[in-house]
Amino acid sequence: MYRSHTCGELNAASIGQEVKLSGWVQKIRDKGFMVWVDLRDRYGITQLIFDEERSSTELMEKAQKLGREFVIQVSGKVIERESKNTNIPTGEIEVLVTEVTILNTSLTPPFTIEDETDGGEDLRMKYRYLDIRRNPVKNKLKFRHKVGMEVRNYLSNQDFIEVETPYLIKSTPEGARDFVVPSRMNEGQFYALPQSPQTFKQLLMVGGMDKYFQIVKCFRDEDLRADRQPEFTQIDCEMAFVEQEDILNIFEGLTRHLLKEINGVEVADFPRMTYAEAMKKYGNDKPDIRFGMEFAELNDLAKNKGFNVFDQQELVVGIAVPGAASFTRKEIDKLISWVKRPQVGANGLVWAKYNEDGTLKSSVDKFYSEEDLKTWAEATSAKPGDLILVMAGDANKTRTQLSALRMHLGNELGLRKADEFAPLWVVDFPLLEWDEDTQRFHAMHHPFTSPKKEDFALLESKPGEVRANAYDLVLNGNEIGGGSIRIHDKETQSKMFDYLGFTPEEAKAQFGFLMDAFQYGAPPHGGLAFGFDRLVAILGGQESIRDFIAFPKNNNGRDVMIDAPAKLDEAQLKELHLQIDNQKEGSKDIHEK
Amino acid sequence: MYRSHTCGELNAASIGQEVKLSGWVQKIRDKGFMVWVDLRDRYGITQLIFDEERSSTELMEKAQKLGREFVIQVSGKVIERESKNTNIPTGEIEVLVTEVTILNTSLTPPFTIEDETDGGEDLRMKYRYLDIRRNPVKNKLKFRHKVGMEVRNYLSNQDFIEVETPYLIKSTPEGARDFVVPSRMNEGQFYALPQSPQTFKQLLMVGGMDKYFQIVKCFRDEDLRADRQPEFTQIDCEMAFVEQEDILNIFEGLTRHLLKEINGVEVADFPRMTYAEAMKKYGNDKPDIRFGMEFAELNDLAKNKGFNVFDQQELVVGIAVPGAASFTRKEIDKLISWVKRPQVGANGLVWAKYNEDGTLKSSVDKFYSEEDLKTWAEATSAKPGDLILVMAGDANKTRTQLSALRMHLGNELGLRKADEFAPLWVVDFPLLEWDEDTQRFHAMHHPFTSPKKEDFALLESKPGEVRANAYDLVLNGNEIGGGSIRIHDKETQSKMFDYLGFTPEEAKAQFGFLMDAFQYGAPPHGGLAFGFDRLVAILGGQESIRDFIAFPKNNNGRDVMIDAPAKLDEAQLKELHLQIDNQKEGSKDIHEK
Known part of the structure; x- marks a missing residue:
């Protein structure tokens, strides 16, 4: 039997027990006269202790030769720990080791097996079996x-x-x-x-x-x-x-x-919304309704006020961004560049600040009075302190663009909370x-x-x-x-x-x-x-x-760990009655001859 | 809503209820003045009744036009059945129909949708969706x-x-x-x-x-x-x-x-047996141990008694078939032909009857005394009334052949009981x-x-x-x-x-x-x-x-219901950089030109 307990189950109640554990060496602290090892398995981490005064010289030497990610089996006695760690279930005890067996050694792993690793995405995928040892995965x-x-x-x-x-x-x-x-x-x-x-x-x-x-x-x-x-x-x-x-x-x-x-x-009864309504209110058939910022169509309010840019367009539509009236000119410019990126493709953004003091100020003050802007605020349900953002253009495209902006702001402003459903x-x-x-x-x-x-x-x-x-x-x-x-x-x-x-x-x-x-x-x-x-x-x-996903593929559909897909040998192709159609190489051959 | 209840849940306690059911027409009995329909769904069968005296003419006509496997929805009242069927949970009631809607019609199914069907394997596979309607599947x-x-x-x-x-x-x-x-x-x-x-x-x-x-x-x-x-x-x-x-x-x-x-x-603790033991005792690495008939090696007992056929062989091995001493000569000959079939490939079979009266009689009485046969009986643990069957030849082959015979007899004699594990x-x-x-x-x-x-x-x-x-x-x-x-x-x-x-x-x-x-x-x-x-x-x-298996494939690996595999079109092949390698057709073309 490789273990009497897992590395996650010993605690104060186990003190005095003789136990056998198996797992991976997570960490070694070697003070010469004492060696501590964090032994890890799927279930947790148990601290092992080797002590000059209580352990044989041979055992001390063995302990000092252990390396990260070695697989070991230890026998020992559960004792009370001196400096307790109340953050983990096993933090009150340690195991005074009487016997250690190395079940397998390990090369130095290509990245640290810690919650926060130094391994990049590619390396983690190539050594996915090591990545899986990390708690987050x-x-x-x-x-x-x-x-x-x-x-x-x-x-x-x-x-x-x-x-x-x-x-x-x-x-x-x-x-x-x-x-x-x-x-x-x-x-x-x-x-x-x-x-x-x-x-x-x-x-x-x-x-x-x-x-x-x-x-x-x-x-x-x-x-x-x-x-x-x-x-x-x-x-x-x-x-x-x-x-x-x-x-x-x-x-x-x-x-x-x-x-x-x-x-x-x-969660209460799920709300229901027609596709038409979702597109109209959120410009999106899968709206995130955790944060308001519903679309307000402003055609009636914003057209025919002398602002050519709006007058020519099929749809003028706005949202109120909560608490964003305090955005600086620079922050707003950043938003404008963001919507102009090819991924979004908007022509621009009109903004109106509904200041905390109730005044309104916009990028189109030349065409719209404060009274006009007030009607925008009402339509978008903006409150003092909010920022109104308005887009115009072809109805479908503009809705999609404003939806992208809305989601972007939801993320930026932390309105999309992971624990809210x-x-x-x-x-x-x-x-x-x-x-x-x-x-x-x-x-x-x-x-x-x-x-x-x-x-x-x-x-x-x-x-x-x-x-x-x-x-x-x-x-x-x-x-x-x-x-x-x-x-x-x-x-x-x-x-x-x-x-x-x-x-x-x-x-x-x-x-x-x-x-x-x-x-x-x-x-x-x-x-x-x-x-x-x-x-x-x-x-x-x-x-x-x-x-x-335990073993995902990369963006080229490759499993970089096992290196698939791969070529087949000729015999296998023949059995399948197939030939590779490499016409490009074929015609190239002709030209090179 | 298509139904208030399933066809499996109404019983005496439901009498008097107004219900709505949906399902398939399993059976229709039309007596002119009364029509009974068995309505089936996944959960069971409920009898519907249409009665000249209690139903409108229009409803009677509708009922009379229903066909097997029509999908219908009915409304009606649960009433006590006159002739009860105690074999099914719904057998005490029937539903007096007040309204019927045909949800879908059906062609006459290609085989009967009954526990015992008249459909052969091929037809059942082609119309697997109908086969699945049958209770056994x-x-x-x-x-x-x-x-x-x-x-x-x-x-x-x-x-x-x-x-x-x-x-x-x-x-x-x-x-x-x-x-x-x-x-x-x-x-x-x-x-x-x-x-x-x-x-x-x-x-x-x-x-x-x-x-x-x-x-x-x-x-x-x-x-x-x-x-x-x-x-x-x-x-x-x-x-x-x-x-x-x-x-x-x-x-x-x-x-x-x-x-x-x-x-x-x-089940008690599972017995364990080594591969070597399984081969020796049963000639098989997956022995059915529900019925004894363990192999007895008879080399020491059967060789060197003047019977050449045995003397030359590596292994002489026998089994005792319980209660088979009464087998007629014809029955034994049938077994001998069975082992001589190419699928088994044995040369023959020696038999010895251990009669109920304690006497022994064999096909090799010329070479073995009753005393000799008694030792075979002991070795094979035969009891009076049993039949001893003996094979000889190359050890591995003979074990395999005797194992085939043992399993055949297990099946024939009903010793392999489906409910015994x-x-x-x-x-x-x-x-x-x-x-x-x-x-x-x-x-x-x-x-x-x-x-x-x-x-x-x-x-x-x-x-x-x-x-x-x-x-x-x-x-x-x-x-x-x-x-x-x-x-x-x-x-x-x-x-x-x-x-x-x-x-x-x-x-x-x-x-x-x-x-x-x-x-x-x-x-x-x-x-x-x-x-x-x-x-x-x-x-x-x-x-x-x-x-x-819901949708199995046939012995050629084909799904005959959807007709797969199938050819791809050229464009699809091209995208995959593939050509079909039909060399045979190719060379044939050359010869025919």
């Missing part, structure tokens, strides 16, 4: 496990059944790119890895499973933006014989349960969105989403205005879940594929099995999926998902 | 979920942490073939899908996670034998600072817990096994398995005799789990790769990251993995895994 993985268990137990108690759907499925050209898997046994053919188990969960509903969930890996071969992973985890759910209201209630319950069990936070349902998403590149409508959610009955008539005349039975769960400005009530009859589904530009042949080749299934008594159904990586990160008070 | 999926929940909760309560390891990893030529995934962003390079998370779980131990588990999909591109799937699910576990004994105890605990919670069976640890597996094809030793478990310290010296001289710290958990003649204590130092791991025929360069290219990790304080560790599909099937009293 280890605790995030433990946290993820805890959230996963809570989700599973909650849903299982609600009669949901976890069903594993296949990973080797069929490629569909719709949506993001698939990762594909060549089949050796079926020459020239490929499986695809699922972007989500969407069609399978719908088939489970056709199959009468009624309430399905799965915590499942999904795959998307997209050009990776920061904090996206080619493989990610989803809590995937589907229910039959439900309306939107039933689904919102169930998953509001789940989210409330998680906030309570994991974060100890009780404000969930929100955004409902009534548009069914279709116009794509400039392909010059046609795409499904905003996915092609299986049902349009609202009352908007069905608009499909021919005003497709962009048709609302879907689609909803997102937003938490603190992040979309953590989204779903819809699905189409469940073949006719509507065919029509939808038609609207989306599929030929009947394409629709049949890709989704024939689903439309077939709809002919054999498909029940009304709907569901949603949570992004598990992001959910866990946000419950953990963080916005970056990377440290909540 | 639905219940197996529910059962699987229950087992999964029990496993997770048990391990989590034992401080294990579920960590998700990556699916897009690196291909390794060792072992079975990998499925690979071309990378679009890294031209000409491939990921591989994991055959197991082996190296990652070991890295988690290096990372100090201590106790890891994961229920995870794994992938093997093997030529599929019956009841193997290209994607399968594993309960993958690893622990640090443990010896073999610790691991056996933990997972014996898990298995005992499952048998108790799932099957209501209490006999777990067993088989330990001390050989480290290496000789491969005739490649003319070298292969790792029997995998290259990370540690040899027994006391056998280390034999590695050079007698590699085939080195025992490993490797163990299998066997349940009812099936290997349901297997694992080992791992190598945890770079030197031994390098040496192992060397023995297995890796060049140092190959070892570094494939597993450099692991050997690097071992240099930074790798703790002693070990683990095991359960085959989840099989475990669930066996706990469910079945040997076939297929119906415990």
Whole structure:
């Protein structure tokens, strides 16, 4: 047996016990006559003591030769510590070592195994197994496990059944790119890895499973933006014989349960907001409602007052930044540069200070009287001490730009508190969105989403205005879940594929099995999926998902630790009936010869 | 709201209630003046009644037009049933329908949606979504979920942490073939899908996670034998600072817990048997110990008695078949033909009947006296009424053949009872096994398995005799789990790769990251993995895994429902820098031109 106790469990009550511990050498303090070692394992740190007066010379020498991250096993007696550390559970005791065995040595680690490390991102990823030894990473993985268990137990108690759907499925050209898997046994053919188990969960509903969930890996071969992973985890759910209201209630319950069990936070009923309202009030379909700063449309108040810049624009819109009237000219200029960056792309920013003394002063005093500015203050709900910021331009673009500014200020002013949780349902998403590149409508959610009955008539005349039975769960400005009530009859589904530009042949080749299934008594159904990586990160008070993933990939989709992807050998390619198409190198060869 | 109750919850206590139900039409009995409909959902069946005297004409007509598997919603009143069915929970009531809505129609299903269906395997797979509506399949999926929940909760309560390891990893030529995934962003390079998370779980131990588990999909591109799937699910576990004994105890605990919670069976301490003993006693490294019939080696008793057939052979070995002395000549001949089939490949079978009256009679009476046969009976522990069956030949082959016969008889005689559970640890597996094809030793478990310290010296001289710290958990003649204590130092791991025929360069290219990790304080560790599909099937009293998988693939690795794998279009291939290597078609073209 390697240990009688872990390094986290001995305390004052253990004094006098003979114990055996195993773990890593976290720290050594060698005073010559005495050596202290901090021994670390997953559960905590226990201080070991070697003492010239109480330990053999041989043992002292052994102790002095230990190095950081050596793996050792010790036997000894739990004794009271002289200088107690009340910050850790084991801080009142130490173990007077009688025997030490080195189980493994260690090279000097490439970065310090401490809560604050000197290792940069790249080094930490290459030696991820050392990074995981650090508390911040280890605790995030433990946290993820805890959230996963809570989700599973909650849903299982609600009669949901976890069903594993296949990973080797069929490629569909719709949506993001698939990762594909060549089949050796079926020459020239490929499986695809699922972007989500969407069609399978719908088939489970056709199959009468009624309430399905799965915590499942999904795959998307997209050009990776920061904090996206080619493989990610989803809590995937589907229910039959439900309306939107039933689904919102169930998953509001789940989210409330998680906030309570994991974060100890009780949340009231989740507010609901239509997509149209969210765009109008926050310029964003996933607004962070923890801090006000709602948009106020100022067209009526700011146009036709001689200020050409506003007069020409579709929309003039402002926000009140709490307590920011005290911003210096320099601070305001910084904001103006910030919105002018290409990432935001605004033309500029008009500001008006609502001073503490009730006076108003703006960057456009030439065109607007204090009386005018007062109406802006009323519209934006600005109070004395606040700063009003106004943008103008094309309605959609301007809303997006002002939303970016609002979030930026929320971060800068510390208004987005990690321990405050404000969930929100955004409902009534548009069914279709116009794509400039392909010059046609795409499904905003996915092609299986049902349009609202009352908007069905608009499909021919005003497709962009048709609302879907689609909803997102937003938490603190992040979309953590989204779903819809699905189409469940073949006719509507065919029509939808038609609207989306599929030929009947394409629709049949890709989704024939689903439309077939709809002919054999498909029940009304709907569901949603949570992004598990992001959910866990946000419950953990963080916005970056990377440290909540044990072995993440970098922005080129590479695992730098194992150095994947990598080349295959020729024999393996041959077996798969594949050749690498390196035309560039090929044509280069010709020219060089 | 689609329903106030499910179809499984109304009973005598509900009489008088107004209810709303939704579900599928399972059965219609139309007597003209009365129509009964069995309405089915996931939870059960409720009888609906439409009655000329109590229902409107319009409603009667609607009822008469319903078809099998139509999806309907009904409102009505719970009333007492005239002829009660005490076999189902809802059998005392029926619902007098006041309103019916057809939510979806159904074509006539291609097979009957009944416990016993008229659909063959192929049809059931093509319309798997209909197959899942059938109780036997639905219940197996529910059962699987229950087992999964029990496993997770048990391990989590034992401080294990579920960590998700990556699916897009690196291909390794060792072992079975990998499925690979071309990378679009890294031209000409491939990921591989994991055959197991082996190296990652070991890295988690290096990372100090201590106790890891994961229920995870794994992938093997093997030529599929019956009841193997290209994607399968594993309960993958690893622990640090443990010896073999610790691991056996933990997972014996898990298995005992499952048998108790799932099957209501209490099992005593699991017996342990060495690999050598299992081979000697049962000719099999996964013996079904529910029925005796242990092997008795008869060399001393049966050789040198003038029976040439035995004298020439390495091993003479027998079993006693309980109660089979009454077998007719015809029945025995059938057994002899059975062992002579190419699948078994034996030369023949010698038999001796130990009659109820104590006399003995054999097929080799010419060579053996009744006294001789008595010694066989003693050796095989045969009792009066038993049949002794004896085989002879090369030791290993003969053991395998007799084991096949023993299992065949176990099945034929009904000795392998689905509700009886006999777990067993088989330990001390050989480290290496000789491969005739490649003319070298292969790792029997995998290259990370540690040899027994006391056998280390034999590695050079007698590699085939080195025992490993490797163990299998066997349940009812099936290997349901297997694992080992791992190598945890770079030197031994390098040496192992060397023995297995890796060049140092190959070892570094494939597993450099692991050997690097071992240099930074790798703790002693070990683990095991359960085959989840099989475990669930066996706990469910079945040997076939297929119906415990929602959407299984056929023996060609195809999903016949969605028709995958399939061809990709040219653009997709181009993006992946791939060409199909159809040389056969190519050369054919040349000849035909």
